[in-house]
Amino acid sequence: MNPSKVPDIVIGRLPLYLRALTQMAQDGKEITSSQELGGELGISSAQIRKDLSQFGEFGKQGTGYNIEFLADQLKRILHLDQIWDVALIGAGDLGTAIANYGGFIDRGFRIRSVYDNDPSKIGTWAGAYEVHSVDQLEKDLRDMGIKIVMLAVPASHAQEVTERLIAADVKAILCYAPISLSVPDSVKVQYIDPVLHLQHMTFYLSK
Amino acid sequence: MNPSKVPDIVIGRLPLYLRALTQMAQDGKEITSSQELGGELGISSAQIRKDLSQFGEFGKQGTGYNIEFLADQLKRILHLDQIWDVALIGAGDLGTAIANYGGFIDRGFRIRSVYDNDPSKIGTWAGAYEVHSVDQLEKDLRDMGIKIVMLAVPASHAQEVTERLIAADVKAILCYAPISLSVPDSVKVQYIDPVLHLQHMTFYLSK
DNA sequence: TAGATTGTTAATCGATTAACAATC
DNA sequence: TAGATTGTTAATCGATTAACAATC
Secondary structure, rough: OOOOHOOOOHHHHHHHHHHHHHHHHHOOOOOEHHHHHHHHHHHHHHHHHHHHHHHOOEEOOOOEEEEEHHHHHHHHHHOOOOOEEEEEOOOOOOHHHHHHHHHHHOOEEEEEEEOOOOOOOOOOOOOOOOEOOOOOOHHHHHHHHHEEEEOOOHHHHHHHHHHHHOOOOOOEEEOOOOOOOOOOOOOOOOOHHHHHHHHHHHOOOOO | OOOOHHHHHHHHHHHHHHHHHHHHHHHOEEEEEEEHHHHOOOHHHHHHHHHHHHOOOOOOOEEEEHHHHHHHHHHHHOOOOOOEEEEEEEEOOHHHHHHHHHOOOOHHHHEEEEOOOOOOOOOOOOOOEEEOOOOOOHHHHHHHHHOEEEEEEOOOHHHHHHHHHHHHOOOOEEEOOOOOOOOOOEEEEEEOOOOHHHHHHHHOOOO
């Protein structure tokens, strides 16, 4: 597989497949089919087979897919056959909720360090994590080799923090602030803005 | 405009346009162009003009778009020329963070009521909201006429709560649980799962 | 008027689906 | 063997982009 040739929209579906497979495995299932998996996710079986075929042949004609095997392959493809250290910037309500969320480690991510710029918060705890000053942010992240950051700071500070992240050689940012960040092509950004989703749905609601 | 004929992917971009326009207005700008707006968002100017043309003619040749006017039109199209009451189900860490988030009201949404199924939480406060029992959930939501719910309960309870929401005539669900919900076509669902975004980005990271 | 930018059409590009030979 | 399901090809469908007349 040549990574640069696989459409990004396909890559975006792989974590969804992995999530459904993990659920099936927890339910004690061993085998599934593209039809069953698609039914679960609201995706056509043809699309699932096409997506997977970009990376290899993982199924058996007449039988389907071994759930554990396919999940392992997806983890390998997505570079989830390791645990990624992540830094969390921002220890407000949202940052604290993220710090307390227990759902990261099972899916490949570990919060390594938490930062805030508010002097009154430094040294306090956000869940299990001591809150650190952003004074040494670049050096800290470089020393720890952190490539992924969850950014939970106010929109007004998000771009300036982002520039420091870029300087620290961070390569992936999950931005919770409701703005579009400017980054070089070498840095990936994903956004979470709940209001965008709500506003998308109100189009379909009658007043 | 015939709503059913506009592609959903176009609808999904309108809130993004609105967000950028609102930012421009706050910065004191009065006029923008499809090129400037696109530059801000990483979208081509042709796409922005095409998207907007689905709903009418909002610009002036040679000049561009009046920011306030276009924002008002987008609000009207998205049914954001009113405030929507929203219920929040789940008053754990995430629910509490959502309850404390101040960014909803300016963008068209007001949290009206907060619910949890944990007896020890009933009567306590999540930010400015008293936590209510889910015992009377269907009746409560119907009485208040609530059509939109933010669902911040554990994955293990999300589907059963969803069935109660459907029974209560809720039409839009923003689901924070990492699962796919089963709902009839008449109910819209949007999902927020931060781990999916992280796993999408790790594909592009070298180990 | 000259310069700029819209709204729209046609062309291009890319993604999804249908269909089926291969084969478990 | 008969039934089922994959992986893949070709056809279809839909979205994006390029280009430009209209016009502010």
